[in-house]
Amino acid sequence: MIELKNVSKNYGQKQALKNVSLTIRPGEIFGLIGHNGAGKSTTIKALVSIIDPSAGEIWVDGEKLADNRLAIKNKIGYVPDSPNMFLRLTAIEYWNLMATAYSISSENYQSKLTTLLELFDMTENQYGVISSFSHGMRQKTFIIGALLSNPDIWVLDEPMTGLDPQASFDLKEMMKQHAAAGNIVLFSTHVLDTAQQICDHIAILKKGEVLYDGTIEDLQVQNENQSLETIYLKMAGRQPEESQSVTSSAETEGRG
């Protein structure tokens, strides 16, 4: 179980997270939804130890993150929002590093890698330098790296970005299977359809604050069965009619 207790993150005067409290239970696919700059990536980065929260605590399986970083990192497979890391390495060099970081035995590594390479259609590109890959191929490289150790917790920051439809479908299926086996999948997305398809639980963030934390079904019941898009825009953005008027006036001004 992951627990974020009143987590805040400040950058100077700017508050990126304001008292965020969330609980993610085993067996759940948990979706973080929000506009750009809502705090989705900051929440994820705090959980995977890339940043230190300015206040609050993060607990994973009953252990405080700040006191047990190494053990907790071992449980987490993380895919960053921007696949621009280790660009000077070849894909296989990167996966070797991952295998060593997570202390994967060479037998498990070989068999898991072969499966993932086939699944993501990356067998032919394993010796390519990451910097020469397209966005989608880089994304696949880091997804493979994150899943190699078969971690209990998957933390995926915008994982579908750049993936081809087949890879995207396969990943979604894998996320479902992983959660069904009693593990945790936490991911952030802009795509509400994806959230609606696979999430058991969502949190809607706006300007660093949690606006909603619960299931999509409950949210729709509370909002007279409106679509998730309409509910989301009502909570986090402009009203649909308002959006329409803004877009049409922008178009008119653009022509003028």
Next chain:
Amino acid sequence: MRMKQIVELAKVNMIYANPQMIEKRRNKETKKGKASKVSAYMYLLGQNVLLFVMFLFLFGFMFSSIDLAQYPGMFTTFIATIILMALLQGFYLIFNLFYDSKDLAHYLPLPFKASEIFIAKVSVLIFMLLPYLVPVLILLVLLGIDAGKPLLLVLPGSIGSFLLIMAVVLAFSILLVHLITKFPLFENHKQGVITALYSLSSIGMVVSVYFLSNRATASMDTVGEVIPDMSVIPFLDVFHRIFLEPDNAAWFGILGWILVLAILSLIVFKVVVPSFYQAEQTTSVKPSSSSKKQAKNKNRGVAAQSTSSINQTLVKYNFGIIQDGTLMMQFLSSKLLLPLVVIGPTLFSGPELAMVPTLFWPVFLFSGLIYAFLTLNAVSIVGVIISLDRENFLYLKSLPFSMEQYLRQKFLFAFSIELILPAILAISLIVFFQVPLLFGVLFLMGLVVGTFVLSHYYFVRDYRLLDLEWQNLTELFTRGAGTWIQVISIFITVFFGVLAVVAVSLILLALPPLGQLVFSIAVVLIPLIVSAVVLFRYKKTFWKQFKE
């Protein structure tokens, strides 16, 4: 600490510490169509071992002519110079590995300990620094032999002393770079400080090599004579005494070094190691601009920008795209190092420039032109500035503004950058050598004209060989011709340039007064006319295509 993790991290860091070598190797593999059986890090290990052995023989030969046992002053001075060289190189390597490689943030979510990452980086650093410290080992071994000690004693003694010196240099360098990165000046002007560090380390290296080779040559030239020793450098003399007269004072000296190492190591492991990882954790996702800046921009609103502010934006943009460590290193070495190496010895040992007769005025204008050739080649900012745009270039083409204006501004920006350092160096040398004003002005005129024409050539060449999908700057530098061809062409330019200047001077001396006047006018006019023709041609062939 886990060895397997450290070794794997060291492999990755080896690749990060030598991006250019790896890039070249991978390009070769791509051309051949098959991957090499030797892994990248093993290849780098092999290269460094080769360099180590080469340096071992080279410096062994260089120092073998000196009886180091008789010259403690020279021994300590050599050691100090080599330590200085290693420190300067250490700056560059430590900064590259620890602070500029930008890979530290990537390790944060992975289950590695900060100490494992640190030790992996330090082990790579030791390996990279080893060739630069090899001369210390040679000096210690030669000293032991000169002192008549048995080799069985000399070897472990030398290796032990060498490791001690190396460890102190390393710990000191790490601490120094750490302190530099903590200065507010560094935080606010990172690129400027890095450039200054690179320049300092490059210039320092050249000066050190000059000094070492001069002293070693001087001692070779005076075989059979008694040459005076230099003054003994305190703290370093313990390594001389421990081989010659290992008394209590010498052993206390060694103990002092061990104590210094212990203190430095303690500071490094207690202060530097935890803070370099933590610092990354607090800064890795900093917003791109301060809230003050944002507030300022907010007040400006979304009013349309004037042409002058677009120009300012483009200048800022061009400054942004040239801020790359490799580009800066290449820029500084071609603008400062190459001229200093080529013309430095001639200036210091050649004719007194303050006393040169007026008759030689055309030589100075001509020399200015040659100097421009010396400092500007394909490995330059103007030679890659369009390609540095990457995909922006194609996007900019789609925007409703004049590409001619855009490229002209880009050209003028790059030309100014190319001119500024050689001009500053030239003015400094003119002042230092008290060159008469007329000669100085003529030299600078030659430099400006030469740089302007050559900048055109390389700018047009960049457009002709345009590459917007490069991964590494070396790909841009080696377009059209390989690295060796470019190095050879630089040397040919230097050789013929110097030859031409000497030839012009000799002809002037040989001619009667009227002949001197006609020849002088010809020497000045011919290059100027050629320059004008070349520029006219670029106007008609290159710039015309962008007129809309």
